[in-house]
Amino acid sequence: MATAAPTSRRGPRRALGFEVLRFGFIGLFVLFVLVPLYWVAVTSIKPVSDYLTTPPVWFPAEPTFVHYTAALFAYRGLEGLTNSFVIATATTVLSALLGTLMGYSLARFNTGGPHLSFWVLSQRFLPPIAIVLPIFLL
Amino acid sequence: MADGVGVNGVAIRRSAEPAARTSRSDRQIAWLLVLPAALLILALSIYPLIYSVWVAFVNYDFQIPGHAFVGLQNFREIINDPIARLSLVNTVILSAACVAVEFALGLLLALAMLERFRGRGLIMPLLIVPLFISPVIVGQFWSLILQPPFGPTNYLLGLLLGRPVEISWLTQTPWNFIAIVTADVWQWTPFMFVILLAGLSAIAPEMFEAAELDGASRFQTFRYVTLPQLKPLILLALTFRLLDAVKLFDVIYVMTGGGPGASTYTASFYLYQIGFQQFHLSKATAGSWIFLLLSALLIMALVRRLLRPETR
Numbered sequence: 001m002a003t004a005a006p007t008s009r010r011g012p013r014r015a016l017g018f019e020v021l022r023f024g025f026i027g028l029f030v031l032f033v034l035v036p037l038y039w040v041a042v043t044s045i046k047p048v049s050d051y052l053t054t055p056p057v058w059f060p061a062e063p064t065f066v067h068y069t070a071a072l073f074a075y076r077g078l079e080g081l082t083n084s085f086v087i088a089t090a091t092t093v094l095s096a097l098l099g100t101l102m103g104y105s106l107a108r109f110n111t112g113g114p115h116l117s118f119w120v121l122s123q124r125f126l127p128p129i130a131i132v133l134p135i136f137l138l
Numbered sequence: 139m140a141d142g143v144g145v146n147g148v149a150i151r152r153s154a155e156p157a158a159r160t161s162r163s164d165r166q167i168a169w170l171l172v173l174p175a176a177l178l179i180l181a182l183s184i185y186p187l188i189y190s191v192w193v194a195f196v197n198y199d200f201q202i203p204g205h206a207f208v209g210l211q212n213f214r215e216i217i218n219d220p221i222a223r224l225s226l227v228n229t230v231i232l233s234a235a236c237v238a239v240e241f242a243l244g245l246l247l248a249l250a251m252l253e254r255f256r257g258r259g260l261i262m263p264l265l266i267v268p269l270f271i272s273p274v275i276v277g278q279f280w281s282l283i284l285q286p287p288f289g290p291t292n293y294l295l296g297l298l299l300g301r302p303v304e305i306s307w308l309t310q311t312p313w314n315f316i317a318i319v320t321a322d323v324w325q326w327t328p329f330m331f332v333i334l335l336a337g338l339s340a341i342a343p344e345m346f347e348a349a350e351l352d353g354a355s356r357f358q359t360f361r362y363v364t365l366p367q368l369k370p371l372i373l374l375a376l377t378f379r380l381l382d383a384v385k386l387f388d389v390i391y392v393m394t395g396g397g398p399g400a401s402t403y404t405a406s407f408y409l410y411q412i413g414f415q416q417f418h419l420s421k422a423t424a425g426s427w428i429f430l431l432l433s434a435l436l437i438m439a440l441v442r443r444l445l446r447p448e449t450r
Contacts, residue, residue, distance in 0.1 A: 018356075022250045029247055029327075030264060036279040036324065037267070039290065043282060056290040102175040109168035116172070123179055125437050127385045129409045130426040134186035137193060137419060 044068070190423045198420040212424035221400045222425060225408035226432075232315065232404060233383035236322040240379060241372075243323065244330025249360075251331075252338050266328045273325060277392030280321040281308060309398050318402065321389050326382075330375050337371030338364070377440040384433055405429045 043051075045063040071077040102120070105111045194212055196205040216222050247265070251258065268276065283289045284307035295303040307317045341364065349359045365372075387406040394402040396411065403411070409429065413422030 023255075025246060026250050026261065029243070030261060032324065033264060033268060033328075036283055039283050040279050043288070052287045054287075055293055098175040098178060101171040105168045105171035109164060111168040111172050116176075120175070120179065122437070123183055125381050125433070126183060127406060127426070127429060127433060129385075129387070129406045129413075130190070130430045131183050131186055133409070133413050133419065133423050133426055134190035134193060135182075136414070137189070137198070 190427070193420055194424040194427055196420060198423070199418050208420075212420045213428065215421050216425040216428060221403060222408060224400060225403040225405050228401075228403055229384055229386065229405040232318060232322075232386055233380060235315075235319050236326070236383050236386075237376065237379045239319060239323050240327045240330045241376060243327045244375070245334055245372075247327070247331045248334035248338055249364075251335060266332060268325045269328050269332075271325065273388035274392050276321050276325045277389040280317060280324065281393050284308065284317050284320075308394050311398075311401055314394050314398075314402055318386075318389055318393060321393065322383070322386070326379060330379065333371055333375040333378075334368065337368045341367045373440075373444050377444050380440065381433075381437060384436065 042057075042059060044067055045065060046057060046060045047062055047064050050057040050060050072081075106117050195207060195209060197208050197212075198205055251262070251265075271279075281289075284291050286292050286304070286306065289307070291307065292303045292305055295305075305313050307313050345363050345367065346359060349363050354362070385406055386404045387410065390396060390402055390404055390407045391410075396403045396407050400408075405425075406429075409422050409425050412418050412425060
């Protein structure tokens with residue numbers, strides 16, 4: 001399916017202006033994606049005195065990593081990471097297990113016809129808030 | 139014809155053949171395999187939903203003792219609550235704006251990235267980085283960039299416009315809406331991009347050659363070859379995004395907290411506030427049923443179109 005780029009044979013007729021637009025757009029979008037990542041990364045290694053300056057500090061003169069140890073230990077980030085890891089592993093294993101069984105049955109025997117598979121998929125569309133409320137009460 | 143059709147038609151098309159061949163013991167195994175997952179879904183979503191029907195019709199409120207039956211009063215309270223209506227309007231506006239911008243940018247990006255060029259393999263993974271970041275953290279990212287005094291946005295805009303800019307991005311309407319849409323667009327445009335790029339790559343090159351031989355202009359090729367071929371995947375991408383966008387919660391929670399006042403409440407955020415901050419649980423449950431039915435209507439309309447692309 002996704003083998004050779006389909007339009008590459010239109011090559012010779014390409015207008016230069018179009019190419020400039022095209023790569024300009026790609027460049028701008030890459031910038032749009034990267035800027036937040038850069039700003040967060042660079043803020044994370046700034047000493048506190050560099051936070052509120054105008055003009056902003058684009059790269060700190062004295063990068064520091066104290067915020068990382070603070071986030072991990074003083075603010076219990078390590079605990080949060082451990083919890084995330086445990087929950088993510090457990091749900092992945094469990095859903096892969098149950099999903100494999102059901103998926104095999106649906107694909108191999110077409111159990112329940114299209115309705116069962118649609119019903120299962122439709123769970124994905126439920127707004128979480130509609131489920132969380134009653135679960136909270138139960 | 140188009141490969142994209144297969145994505146949607148697969149489950150239905152295969153149905154007739156293998157089912158006819160299965161023996162009885164096969165059929166028992168088939169249901170046995172389905173059972174655990176089906177039971178789990180029943181226990182975790184259907185049972186609570188049924189329970190919540192009861193909650194919606196009684197008085198379940200931490201401030202008032204007892205669970206007296208109150209009929210439709212909870213529903214009436216929600217419908218008459220101006221904040222509830224505002225949240226619904228916000229949900230519609232925000233999800234429409236987010237999905238529209240994401241679709242436009244995603245399609246442009248897919249068209250731009252379709253043809254190979256040097257460095258394409260390097261840019262591709264960069265473009266989908268936002269997809270792997272939790273929405274809560276995306277909200278934090280954009281708060282950090284936009285909100286003065288921590289963010290450089292106002293300073294940069296000031297340089298660009300040549301005069302000082304003092305926008306409070308998270309507390310001033312309409313800028314807070316723009317901030318929310320920006321964060322959502324940043325995270326989800328790559329999703330549109332990936333799906334649409336897959337669709338574009340699946341279009342047979344012969345179609346473009348034929349169009350070129352017929353002397354079609356670039357726009358005509360796009361309008362009469364690319365768009366119709368891409369239609370099933372456009373529908374798929376829009377459906378998935380829209381279903382997710384109406385549930386918008388995390389970004390609101392992190393960036394504006396619904397504020398200032400209740401001006402950026404979405405439906406999910408409103409229900410969370412009513413239920414888990416004010417503990418009017420019956421009112422929130424009634425509201426979540428209204429929201430559920432409204433989204434069910436949207437889902438039915440979208441999915442029905444999605445499931446039979448052949449008849450279009």
